[in-house]
Amino acid sequence: MDRGEQQLIDLVNAWAKYSEATPDADVAGFCLHYLTETAQPAVLNQHSPVASPDGLYDEKWVESLTGTANRSLTEIRPSSRLAALVGRLSKYGYFYSKKAMFPLNFKSIEEPVYLIVLAQMGTPKKSELIYEMMVEFASGIDVVNRLVGMGYIEEFPDENDRRSKRLRITEAGLTILQECFPVMNRVADVAYSSLTEGEKALLIQILDKLDRYHAEHYKLSKNAGFDEVYDRMVT
Template sequence: MNYQFLRQLLEYAETFERDVPATDEQTVDKFAAWLLNQRKPPAPEPQRAGEAAASDTLISIMVSYLYRYTRLYSKKVIDDSPLTTLDDFTYLIILLKAEHSPTKTELIELNIHEKTTGTEVLRRLLASGLIEQFDDPADRRSKRLKLTDQGRSVMLSLMPRMSQVATLVGGTLTADEKQQLVHLLSKLHQFHNPIFLQERHESLDHLLDHILKK
């Protein structure tokens, strides 16, 4: 029997009783949580330049993999619908949830697309009768978009199945892990979105020099 371990455990138990004098609070669960707090792991050492570069590369690869998995699963739903691609669905879901009718440019930028790609998606959705365009009351040169009744009906029928796709993409991550991943991905989105909106035509050297070094 490891008596050294038992002595150490008893010392922790005595300290726990002093820190938590209320008898009804002295439970195994409370002790475990308290002990975990006492035994915090040491802070990780800063990554060396080579290790950081390897991590950045892996992030890029894994994010691209995750998108491909999502596209694969989504295709099983979209193939039985009037939609053609996952992009069609993301454009329509924004219109479904939007508080106002966005312009073509706004909708394209919300989907992180270049104008030519976004215009092709919109052309397809307009031709299929899932969305309609109308003049912007404040600027007749601009067009705003909204779902048609058909488009809304299609989206409402697809959403339960696409929700199942989202569950599959989340895999076996715990609720806490999913929240952490959402936080990290949101942080990356907040970093990259201003670049996409304002500086995407700049050179890679410019972005590295003037963005990453801020």
């Protein structure tokens, strides 16, 4: 049996195992599963710090990080590299969107996203909208007040709680959203046009999985300390 035949047998066995464990198994899902299970992490030339006995930073790590020496220290884990890349990509997106939103008098793409979420939620309380946007309350209040001042959001009394106010999107808000969507699509094109359609689909599947996972834990983690969050989600 040659190497190609053995690899085909391994692939068929992998499909059998996957389909047995996955009730709604399909080829696309299997291909994603197989790629992620067999992918090898890239070898990284950066390193994470190793604590020294006296609690100070490790001089050797600094040398390795700055390229002044080539030392074999603790390599950065794929999870850390992934976190760095996602954070960096979000900054690129913010950079492009800020330029794109400027002619529409928005400070960033976050403001029209508030309007989109508000339109989807209907008439939420301020706190409910801010919670859905996953931002600090003070920052969320600033954005909401700015959008109210621009005439895109309307505040009105809560019939069941006079101490609270609810929000709804105005006609002007809906109109500006119509103007925003083509611009937001152009921002997305700038950010992701270098990927093929297949790469985009693969990335969406992976990120959707992450989003569902974190959405499940977000409410539980809101008021918890990090150690508690870590113990629940990792260990």
